[in-house]
Amino acid sequence: MAHDTILTGSNISKVRSHNLRAILVGLLRYPSLSRAALARMTGLSNTTITNLVAELVHEGIVVEQGVEEPSPRRRVGRPQMLLRLVPEARYAVGVSIGVGRTRVALTDLRATIVQDEVWAHPHDQPARQAVDTITLRASSMLKRLGVTSRQLVGLGVGASGLVDPEMGVNVYAPNLGWRDVPLAQWMAEALGGLPVVVDNNVRAMALGEALFGQERQPTALAFVYGRIGVGAGLVVNGQIYRGSAAGAGEIGHTTVVVQGGERCRCGNAGCLETLVSEPVILRSAEQLAQLEPQGILATTLRCEAGPTIERVFAAARAGDRSTMAMLQERAMYLGVALANLVNVFNPERIVLGGVFAQGYDLFMPTLVETVSHRAFANLGEKVQFQTPSFGHLAGVVGAAALALESFFYQHPEWALEVTR
Amino acid sequence: MAHDTILTGSNISKVRSHNLRAILVGLLRYPSLSRAALARMTGLSNTTITNLVAELVHEGIVVEQGVEEPSPRRRVGRPQMLLRLVPEARYAVGVSIGVGRTRVALTDLRATIVQDEVWAHPHDQPARQAVDTITLRASSMLKRLGVTSRQLVGLGVGASGLVDPEMGVNVYAPNLGWRDVPLAQWMAEALGGLPVVVDNNVRAMALGEALFGQERQPTALAFVYGRIGVGAGLVVNGQIYRGSAAGAGEIGHTTVVVQGGERCRCGNAGCLETLVSEPVILRSAEQLAQLEPQGILATTLRCEAGPTIERVFAAARAGDRSTMAMLQERAMYLGVALANLVNVFNPERIVLGGVFAQGYDLFMPTLVETVSHRAFANLGEKVQFQTPSFGHLAGVVGAAALALESFFYQHPEWALEVTR
DNA sequence: CTATTTTGTTCGCTTTCTTGATTAATTAAT
DNA sequence: ATTAATTAATCAAGAAAGCGAACAAAATAG
Numbered sequence: 001m002a003h004d005t006i007l008t009g010s011n012i013s014k015v016r017s018h019n020l021r022a023i024l025v026g027l028l029r030y031p032s033l034s035r036a037a038l039a040r041m042t043g044l045s046n047t048t049i050t051n052l053v054a055e056l057v058h059e060g061i062v063v064e065q066g067v068e069e070p071s072p073r074r075r076v077g078r079p080q081m082l083l084r085l086v087p088e089a090r091y092a093v094g095v096s097i098g099v100g101r102t103r104v105a106l107t108d109l110r111a112t113i114v115q116d117e118v119w120a121h122p123h124d125q126p127a128r129q130a131v132d133t134i135t136l137r138a139s140s141m142l143k144r145l146g147v148t149s150r151q152l153v154g155l156g157v158g159a160s161g162l163v164d165p166e167m168g169v170n171v172y173a174p175n176l177g178w179r180d181v182p183l184a185q186w187m188a189e190a191l192g193g194l195p196v197v198v199d200n201n202v203r204a205m206a207l208g209e210a211l212f213g214q215e216r217q218p219t220a221l222a223f224v225y226g227r228i229g230v231g232a233g234l235v236v237n238g239q240i241y242r243g244s245a246a247g248a249g250e251i252g253h254t255t256v257v258v259q260g261g262e263r264c265r266c267g268n269a270g271c272l273e274t275l276v277s278e279p280v281i282l283r284s285a286e287q288l289a290q291l292e293p294q295g296i297l298a299t300t301l302r303c304e305a306g307p308t309i310e311r312v313f314a315a316a317r318a319g320d321r322s323t324m325a326m327l328q329e330r331a332m333y334l335g336v337a338l339a340n341l342v343n344v345f346n347p348e349r350i351v352l353g354g355v356f357a358q359g360y361d362l363f364m365p366t367l368v369e370t371v372s373h374r375a376f377a378n379l380g381e382k383v384q385f386q387t388p389s390f391g392h393l394a395g396v397v398g399a400a401a402l403a404l405e406s407f408f409y410q411h412p413e414w415a416l417e418v419t420r
Numbered sequence: 421m422a423h424d425t426i427l428t429g430s431n432i433s434k435v436r437s438h439n440l441r442a443i444l445v446g447l448l449r450y451p452s453l454s455r456a457a458l459a460r461m462t463g464l465s466n467t468t469i470t471n472l473v474a475e476l477v478h479e480g481i482v483v484e485q486g487v488e489e490p491s492p493r494r495r496v497g498r499p500q501m502l503l504r505l506v507p508e509a510r511y512a513v514g515v516s517i518g519v520g521r522t523r524v525a526l527t528d529l530r531a532t533i534v535q536d537e538v539w540a541h542p543h544d545q546p547a548r549q550a551v552d553t554i555t556l557r558a559s560s561m562l563k564r565l566g567v568t569s570r571q572l573v574g575l576g577v578g579a580s581g582l583v584d585p586e587m588g589v590n591v592y593a594p595n596l597g598w599r600d601v602p603l604a605q606w607m608a609e610a611l612g613g614l615p616v617v618v619d620n621n622v623r624a625m626a627l628g629e630a631l632f633g634q635e636r637q638p639t640a641l642a643f644v645y646g647r648i649g650v651g652a653g654l655v656v657n658g659q660i661y662r663g664s665a666a667g668a669g670e671i672g673h674t675t676v677v678v679q680g681g682e683r684c685r686c687g688n689a690g691c692l693e694t695l696v697s698e699p700v701i702l703r704s705a706e707q708l709a710q711l712e713p714q715g716i717l718a719t720t721l722r723c724e725a726g727p728t729i730e731r732v733f734a735a736a737r738a739g740d741r742s743t744m745a746m747l748q749e750r751a752m753y754l755g756v757a758l759a760n761l762v763n764v765f766n767p768e769r770i771v772l773g774g775v776f777a778q779g780y781d782l783f784m785p786t787l788v789e790t791v792s793h794r795a796f797a798n799l800g801e802k803v804q805f806q807t808p809s810f811g812h813l814a815g816v817v818g819a820a821a822l823a824l825e826s827f828f829y830q831h832p833e834w835a836l837e838v839t840r
Numbered sequence: 841c842t843a844t845t846t847t848g849t850t851c852g853c854t855t856t857c858t859t860g861a862t863t864a865a866t867t868a869a870t
Numbered sequence: 871a872t873t874a875a876t877t878a879a880t881c882a883a884g885a886a887a888g889c890g891a892a893c894a895a896a897a898t899a900g
Binding site for chain 3: 436
Binding site: 011012013015016019044045046047048051067075076077078079 | 885886887888889890895896897898899
């Protein structure tokens with residue numbers, strides 16, 4: 001039965017919270033709206049909108065912005081009093097736990113980062129210690145900024161590996177060396193019972209992009225992230241789609257080469273991960289550099305600074321033919337996998353993060369061509385590609401989005417209700 | 421904006437319909453429930469349940485079945501009065517428009533078929549004529565059975581090809597030779613304004629299986645249908661998932677052979693359809709039969725009666741090695757595609773319909789092995805395979821399910837409201 | 841300066857669910 | 871056999887929410 005929304009009864013107070021959320025989401029999507037516009041949008045009466053808005057204004061979440069500018073469109077009648085969401089009325093904390101890095105950020109209601117900090121952590125740091133560092137840094141950041149628990153909607157955690165969001169447990173994270181870490185419980189305890197939402201980091205990124213990205217909200221979005229492995233977070237109608245066993249979006253193990261592919265760490269052969277992840281690209285690049293010790297690639301790898309992967313991309317951009325060809329081949333394989341993703345999931349947009357964002361310009365031509373060619377009919381041409389709206393902050397913003405999502409969309413009893 | 425459920429305001433009367441639906445869905449899923457059990461399940465008060473049930477009883481949709489049997493579990497207290505859905509209180513019409521066949525059926529509220537009829541239609545029959553035949557036959561069936569429009573919840577149509585459910589239009593059906601046929605409008609006009617829901621036939625089958633199949637309701641289900649082409653219908657939480665451009669589940673065009681595959685009618689090469697559809701299997705079988713004119717396959721094809729594809733399967737069952745090997749190879753390719761489906765969509769169950777159901781026993785061993793081997797981690801082992809609960813009636817039952825779904829789950833103003 | 845239009849508010853009404861008391865029907869214990 | 875305990879279902883009173891109608895506010899059009 002799980003928590004079947006259809007079997008759960010409704011009542012008047014739920015109607016009220018739903019309507020409050022409708023108003024808030026409307027004000028989240030549009031920069032400003034009048035009460036009349038809200039009434040038209042929601043189908044509620046003017047009376048109801050007046051009453052609910054009064055409460056939101058009282059809470060400081062909404063503010064009257066002043067009267068509408070006179071415009072040629074509006075002809076007669078009393079001008080609208082425009083309402084605006086006050087982003088800094090509440091805050092969310094986002095925590096992104098990556099492979100060697102942890103990042104914590106405070107964001108406002110629009111998921112705009114107020115402050116953030118990053119630090120490296122040792123590769124085999126015990127989970128408990130990592131969590132203690134996080135909670136310590138988070139609470140000192142909150143104290144420093146003078147954010148009280150009353151102003152916080154919650155804390156979201158995006159962690160790599162297999163995560164159980166119901167339990168708030170990081171079930172298995174090989175890259176971190178963790179197993180069954182009760183992240184939500186530990187963090188909530190350390191932070192005085194703050195609501196904590198935990199999910200996989202790529203899924204969090206996908207949610208952040210879908211809800212708070214620059215483009216309009218998509219009906220279906222895939223956030224494809226490549227680094228050590230390759231995975232996708234899927235969002236449908238503003239909600240994370242996890243599949244029946246939290247396995248949705250595991251495209252890193254799409255079989256791209258049916259016969260005689262390279263062995264993958266998952267046990268199979270010919271997986272996408274064996275063809276396009278960061279380590280694999282680096283390995284190929286090294287081989288190419290050895291073949292041409294005086295080539296652009298080899299010299300760039302020797303002389304330039306910065307992350308190795310960036311140097312490989314730089315060499316391709318500088319005109320190294322063999323590197324370019326190697327990357328185009330990778331892009332073709334990624335394209336085959338994404339065409340399959342398109343045929344199954346049919347997203348409106350695909351966001352490419354991680355290495356794919358770093359080498360976006362290099363991958364795109366071949367990728368777009370492969371996808372529009374291999375996907376069914378014109379599905380491949382309809383899908384839009386983009387880089388993450390929040391760049392390398394996609395992780396924390398996504399994590400914060402987990403908390404913001406339950407504030408705006410899910411949670412029936414939120415901060416507002418407490419005060420009444 | 422489309423029809424964003426979050427932006428739509430709610431009110432008390434919607435609460436009431438929601439609660440009525442919660443009760444109905446509960447009674448749909450369990451053979452019988454007491455008022456007290458319904459109260460616990462929905463979280464509503466006993467009083468509310470009493471009132472709402474009274475209405476449903478008054479409408480004849482629910483009936484008191486008698487007092488609970490004394491059991492060791494129940495110890496003290498007044499025994500529960502068990503309530504039961506009356507399936508024959510309302511009916512739905514399902515229309516399945518296949519390649520050379522149309523089937524119409526009347527079902528009750530549990531999607532059990534009361535009566536059905538099939539007929540063949542000429543391959544290039546004009547759409548208008550086909551629709552006229554359908555509505556004529558449907559209304560004469562209704563008249564014959566004495567079903568009034570008051571007792572009907574609606575009519576569902578499952579049609580092959582690309583369908584726009586919002587508009588009720590069959591946009592493009594190459595197998596039928598149709599383009600932009602306004603099925604919903606034509607049928608509603610001919611049937612006195614009966615609510616008509618139109619969708620793709622495989623999606624309808626998936627819905628029928630998910631809502632009314634023998635197994636418990638899955639969180640995510642894929643119905644894979646193979647005949648001329650191969651496609652999948654996806655259902656998530658009891659709702660059809662269509663993707664952003666109605667392209668979700670087009671697995672027939674999964675690229676299985678990356679380099680040098682056979683050309684597909686979609687323009688690409690190496691698509692799943694070029695490897696496992698009915699025509700392709702028949703073609704391979706003919707080639708095998710020519711190689712061994714005295715083999716089991718060749719003689720079976722010559723002598724036996726029935727559809728050719730069945731004779732191919734019969735030959736394999738009778739021990740024809742080369743046919744068996746050929747089918748196993750097909751199963752392997754299907755397995756690769758389904759493993760990718762599992763990695764992206766992660767369904768709880770995969771239902772195999774069409775040719776895959778006919779040759780289920782022959783495909784399964786290789787298929788299961790390939791999927792559990794190639795899908796990520798243990799995702800492939802977790803997924804359950806099955807044949808359609810409604811066999812060759814999956815099409816009509818699914819079509820009826822389209823109408824029943826809007827009765828049970830969607831439609832805010834349903835037959836009930838009219839009488840109050 | 842008046843009519844018109846659109847926005848926003850106040851008041852009384854209707855609808856629905858809930859709480860708490862009450863009745864009903866059974867088992868367990870004295 | 872009688873009483874207490876327990877669970878199921880109903881009744882009566884009350885609370886909460888949204889709605890429609892009337893009204894006030896603030897602009898334009900003529």
